Amino acid sequence: MSKPIVAVVGRPNVGKSTLFNALAGRQIAIVKDTPGVTRDRIYADASWLDRSFTLVDTGGIEPESKDQILTSMREQAEIAIETADVIIFVVDVRQGLVDADSKVADMLRRSRKPVVLAVNKVDSFSKYEADVYEFYNLGIGDPHPISAASRLGLGDMLDEVIRYFPPEKEEEEEDDRPRIAVIGKPNVGKSSLINKLCGSERSIVSDIAGTTRDAIDTVVQYQGREYVFIDTAGIRRKSRIKEDLERYSIIRAVSAVERANIVILMIDASEGVTEQDAKIAGIAHERGKGVIIAVNKWDSVEKNDKTIYSYTNKIRDTLAYMPYAELLFISVKTGQRLTKLYDTIDMVIQNHSLRVGTGVLNEILSEAVALKQPPSDKGKRLRLYYITQVAVKPPTFVIFVNDKELAHFSYVRYIENKIREAFGFRGTPIRIIIRERKEKER
Helix, strand or coil, rough: CCCCCEEECCCCCHHHHHHHHHHHHHCCCCCCCCCCCCCCCCCEEEEEEEEEEEEECCCCCCCCCCCCHHHHHHHHHHHHHHHHCCCEEEEEEECCCCHHHHHHHHHHHHHCCEEEEECCCCCCHHHHHHHHHHHHHHHHCCCEEEEECCCCCHHHHHHHHCCCCCCCCCCCCCCCCCCEEEEECCCCCHHHHHHHHCCCCCCCCCCCCCCCCCCEEEEEECCCCCEEEEEECCCCCHHHHCHHHHHHHHHHHHHHHCCCEEEEEECCCCCCCHHHHHHHHHHHHCCEEEEEEEEEEHHHCCCCCCCCHHHHHHHHHHHHCCCCCEEEEEEEECCHHHHHHHHHHHHHHHHCCCCCHHHHHHHHHHHHHHHCCEEEECCCCCEEEEEEEEEEECEEEEEEEECCCHHHHHHHHHHHHHHHHHHHCCCCCCCCEECCCHHHHC
């Protein structure tokens, strides 16, 4: 059984993201005194009195705005309202009851969902008591005075929220669905890819670079299997990061990669691979994630019989530190090779979790040493005693040697290549740890 969904909605700048963070227990939503900062809805797991639920933060609702972004935010909030079991409607006691609150209340009434009215920024009930009662005029139930920043009144509000939850059933099994983070520069088609895969306007898609500022999760079903796609903020060059907002987005992209099993790095075919793409890919490489490089907008490139080879060579050259990454040329617009993307995801996930027997590994090691003698220094030669796999995600191996200083990087890479020749490990990095063991300890 899925967890109940609680959506936090309201006008811009009434404290929705602050409340979301307080309930989720960690800094997830962007919090800033600029109206419209939270532009896409964000999910987090939360709990109250042993009841777990999924919390959804939304962009502020501007009921009659013609602005492109604000209109998209309103549509996103409407989607969140449609999917929610309970809605927390946040208003600002200091601004008082305004016409836009009444319009949002009308929208919520039409949803026929349970609504809990949270009057935020009530740091002193005695001071704001009369102002709180003003919100009875919205006609959607009792106003609950809270202060999200000071964490006051949240318990009473949550008691009311969970009162609307359906009866609890058996606990859910551990979530073993593949988690795929989609990363890349702004405006390369990350949100469009997820929208295409799930067949709905899940993320805000516009021609404004950096439209997706937060990492959001989308569940997509394909041939009976569920995949969780994590859309991330487009990462910009440091020189262009002028607001704290963009810094939050970079941190969030890193944390999204942390939560993922594998990563899809999207590259714009019309721009080609860039140094910035290499830096973004490095986030996934350093954290040992499986990697698929998806070259998007391939339909817009003029091609001849050598185009795909020249593109491949340039990508491999720029991303030389991750030769294992799988490479796909796709078009989100036309759907070209998107079904192959799922096959590639399945293959990379399998390789990322692949475990090899110790006996077979040591046969590969012995053969590698016989083919290429280990390096030596000042008359002392490197001796490789034993290899074993100690972890997966990514596959991690320990090689015991006589002297770590003699284990030159190039020879370790040679051993890695021999392991890859034998077992593939396509799409996943391999970690090799060198440990010293004296001959008498063998």
